[in-house]
Amino acid sequence: MSVPVTPVELGYEPADPAFIADPYPVFARLRADHPVIHDPATDQWLVSRFADVGALLRDRRLGRSYVHVATHEDFGRTPPPAWQAPFHDSLRVQLIDMEPPDHTRLRRLVSTAFTPRTVEGLRPRVTEIVDGLVGAARERGEFDLLADVIERLPVAVIAELLGIPAADRPLLRPWSADMTLMFELARSEDDERRAVRATVEFSDYLRGVVRERRRSPGDDLLSQLVQVGEAGDRLSEDELIATAILLLNAGHEASVNGAANAWWTLFRHPDALAALRSDPGLVPTAVEELLRYDTPAPMFERWVLEEIELHGVTIPRGHEVALLFASANRDAARFADPDGLVLDRSPNPHLSFGAGIHYCLGAPLARLELAILFRAILERMPTLEVVAEPAWKPRFILRGLQALPVRLA
Numbered sequence: 409m410s411v412p413v414t415p416v417e418l419g420y421e422p423a424d425p426a427f428i429a430d431p432y433p434v435f436a437r438l439r440a441d442h443p444v445i446h447d448p449a450t451d452q453w454l455v456s457r458f459a460d461v462g463a464l465l466r467d468r469r470l471g472r473s474y475v476h477v478a479t480h481e482d483f484g485r486t487p488p489p490a491w492q493a494p495f496h497d498s499l500r501v502q503l504i505d506m507e508p509p510d511h512t513r514l515r516r517l518v519s520t521a522f523t524p525r526t527v528e529g530l531r532p533r534v535t536e537i538v539d540g541l542v543g544a545a546r547e548r549g550e551f552d553l554l555a556d557v558i559e560r561l562p563v564a565v566i567a568e569l570l571g572i573p574a575a576d577r578p579l580l581r582p583w584s585a586d587m588t589l590m591f592e593l594a595r596s597e598d599d600e601r602r603a604v605r606a607t608v609e610f611s612d613y614l615r616g617v618v619r620e621r622r623r624s625p626g627d628d629l630l631s632q633l634v635q636v637g638e639a640g641d642r643l644s645e646d647e648l649i650a651t652a653i654l655l656l657n658a659g660h661e662a663s664v665n666g667a668a669n670a671w672w673t674l675f676r677h678p679d680a681l682a683a684l685r686s687d688p689g690l691v692p693t694a695v696e697e698l699l700r701y702d703t704p705a706p707m708f709e710r711w712v713l714e715e716i717e718l719h720g721v722t723i724p725r726g727h728e729v730a731l732l733f734a735s736a737n738r739d740a741a742r743f744a745d746p747d748g749l750v751l752d753r754s755p756n757p758h759l760s761f762g763a764g765i766h767y768c769l770g771a772p773l774a775r776l777e778l779a780i781l782f783r784a785i786l787e788r789m790p791t792l793e794v795v796a797e798p799a800w801k802p803r804f805i806l807r808g809l810q811a812l813p814v815r816l817a
């Protein structure tokens with residue numbers, strides 16, 4: 409009879425800097441011997457294999473939320489304290505936390521204003537922003553690739569898309585960084601208070617912008633969302649504000665971390681970097697492979713709305729599963745040479761943009777931004793090298809570097 413082990417004994421410690429820096433050996437152990445295992449520390453069931461993660465993302469017996477079908481008490485959960493209401497009220501009307509039929513309705517409305525044509529139309533502007541950022545950094549010679557180049561692009565793009573005045577844009581990233589603290593597994597009460605404060609400030613700010621757009625619409629996405637209608641359907645003001653918050657947050661957090669993680673991967677794989685420099689035609693498949701190799705969003709959670717069984721283990725209603733996307737992306741059962749960086753990997757069915765009804769709405773925009781940015785860095789900074797090994801932020805859910813110091817040799 410095998411001796412029961414806990415994830416922590418296998419090295420699964422989401423608050424441990426060493427785990428955050430390289431969680432992949434732990435994921436390999438989970439996949440091999442414990443494809444589904446309960447973690448008493450987080451009270452979550454960890455699911456690590458590609459086939460299981462993909463199947464559960466599409467399984468309607470699970471949901472991003474349960475508040476549409478049950479109370480906190482039904483699910484054996486303690487309701488969040490009253491002072492957190494601003495955060496949870498906002499989350500409840502964010503697309504990413506909704507379930508059908510509300511999700512279906514809101515996703516259709518938001519997609520109307522967020523079409524592939526809108527995204528393709530951004531190409532010249534994205535190129536212009538990238539050229540400016542890369543040009544300015546090149547002149548400095550030594551800089552932080554993350555703060556000075558990578559981070560500025562998605563923030564500028566999503567803010568322009570929504571029509572946030574340029575002078576207000578520096579507010580966005582701190583609000584987003586604070587709000588998303590609430591999603592971390594190892595968070596303090598201080599983190600939670602910062603998340604709530606940021607939600608209140610962000611919502612108040614956007615309420616002003618939305619009212620302004622109602623009075624005098626522009627050609628930005630927020631104005632379109634104000635007007636969007638479908639058989640008389642409209643977004644309520646709270647939904648509108650929550651949607652803007654989601655787009656602003658989701659629209660840059662993962663892209664920033666994804667791009668910085670990708671460049672750190674490339675610096676650690678000089679042969680791959682050299683190959684990419686000599687053939688920038690590889691950029692589209694390389695972007696996919698880099699997102700697979702080290703995804704910026706390693707784990708997403710789901711609530712079990714109806715009991716499920718996985719590998720002979722029954723997971724009852726009311727429990728939570730942690731779907732380890734980063735582990736699924738390294739599963740040898742789905743990817744040949746899963747720990748290798750294969751820049752022309754095709755097909756590349758990685759799960760970094762999710763799957764099922766919550767599949768990333770911004771994937772075409774993220775792909776466009778990363779491809780234009782990577783090409784410009786490769787072509788206009790051919791001697792770029794890393795100055796020092798970067799440190800990771802103490803975060804697992806939104807896993808990314810603190811800085812990426814580089815110089816032109």
Ligand code: HEM
Nearest residue numbers: 503504658659662663666708760761762766768769770774
């Ligand atoms: C490399 C960059 C990105 C990555 C890795 C990423 C990843 C993801 C993932 C994994 C999900 C699904 C979460 C789940 O199933 O629980 C998601 C959802 C979402 N993403 Fe992204 N994302 C990126 C960029 C963007 C951008 C640029 C935008 C917006 C402009 C965006 C907007 C959204 C939205 C609105 C959702 C919710 C969709 C829904 O619930 O129906 N994302 N993203």
